[in-house]
Amino acid sequence: MSGNGKTLKVGFVGLGEIGAPMAQRIMQASWPLTIYARRPQALEPFRNTPAIAVPTLRALGERSDMVCVSVFDDAQIEAVVLGEAAGDGLLAGMRNGSVIVIHSTAQRDTCRRVAAAAAGHGSAVLDAPVSGGPDGAKAGTLAVMVGGDAAPFERCRPVLESFSRPVRHVGPLGSRQSAKTISNALYAAQGQLVDEAVSLGASLGLDRRALIDMLQAGSADSFVLRRYANTASLDYWVKQRGTATGSVVDVLSKDARLYHDLAASAGHAAGDVGRLAEAFASALRERDGKA
Template sequence: MDIGFVGVGVQGAPMVERILGAGFPTTVWARREASTRPFAGRARIAAGAAELGASCDVVGVCVWDDDDVREVVAGRDGLLDGVRPGTVIAVHSTTSPELCRELGAAALDRGCTVVDAPVSGGAERARLGTLVVMVGGDDESVARCRPVFETFGSTIVSTGPLGSGQTVKLINNALFAAQLSLAVDAFRLAEEAGIGKATLGECLSEGSGSSRALRFHAQRVLVEDGPFAPSPIFRKDVELCAGLPGFAGSALLAAARRPL
């Protein structure tokens, strides 16, 4: 099985390393040529997305946002301009569920399919092969992709129809953001009470109030000792949650937006 991968940045590059390490023949392409240089001699470097699509059975896409995914999949000289029938395109980027369904419909016209397969865990867990992969799509396409997903993911969950993987990922990200906002408050309250950051971090990290968000924030405040500054991707993912059914006006969305 020939594998393609579009987008080899902070998240995508270690995923490709795992795919290569498993022995899959792999072709990569990125809009920034410099991103593909570390793979020279180990993977085929495509000249564009359409060329990559013409030579691969499963193609992973790991770029920034909805517009970028739409461009590399369905834009001019995108994957769908070159893809061969039977190919499965796996969207690993965090996007709106609607986009994946839109691309799925366009792909069917070319005789191929789309699955949404966003990942959770970050670059370090990608390097370790322990990402969580949330996969939405038809059973046959998901099964075809599974051996590839198993190279970088230790938890692979079929979530339902196309778009459902993105829904689960966005709920996950909203919950993390909400927990992070509470962690920020917890450290503020401790400081006002005269309790040291290190003391609070040690207690909460092993206490019943612990969470991954709490441990993340504890490490950040103890090492960086600065105000929380959400990244653009953090903001992007939280705002995508606003489009999910039932999220508008929900306590979860309100809490998730607090650090923004």
């Protein structure tokens, strides 16, 4: 038990490019922290720190009142929480009243399946995918909108505030996953639009850098354009190599698929946003040699 009044025991799995700094922020805020990783190198930043590393997911569950899950996709979420074999997932060790917080971007139905299984163990699930990237995680300024029941949210809120600002409850389980999927697809669609527009300018003989500077100075400026401006090409995204959670190319490809699945589940056409998000992911894969 901590001597600073912070008695909620926190577990963390998914120590990748965003997950590792999130876990470090939790530790720096003096919450008792237990971590798990399959790759020994993911544990290196936590060597000689108060964080305790455990060898299994079940052990992580046993030591935690709340576990943050920041892995790549739906399959990994289910493997971590439910286990790849009987008795080896988080739920096998978690106590009645514990909470699992899913920070990965995933399908709503995955969160609901995991929540149904957790309820059978007396545990709750919150979906809380983050926005803000590695820099936001390091600075403690990630945006975290949370779906799920209000009581476990309020219990976990102080921990979430160690790495995010703002933290808001937005509705029932799955609410935040839907919003994050829409946000990610719109981001990718904007990336495709920017690249198409700048490439057209270049084909007309305009200097790419001068055109981008002009666009940034006017009404066409945007968050995505400012990122594109770093390299004046798609290389900004291609050069960002992820860790355990995959490269940015992998993540954006996954996000495009999730958007199409979400639209289909609502009986809604994916439309131009879906088409452009998919085109952006395809362009990145081609440039990265993954096509």
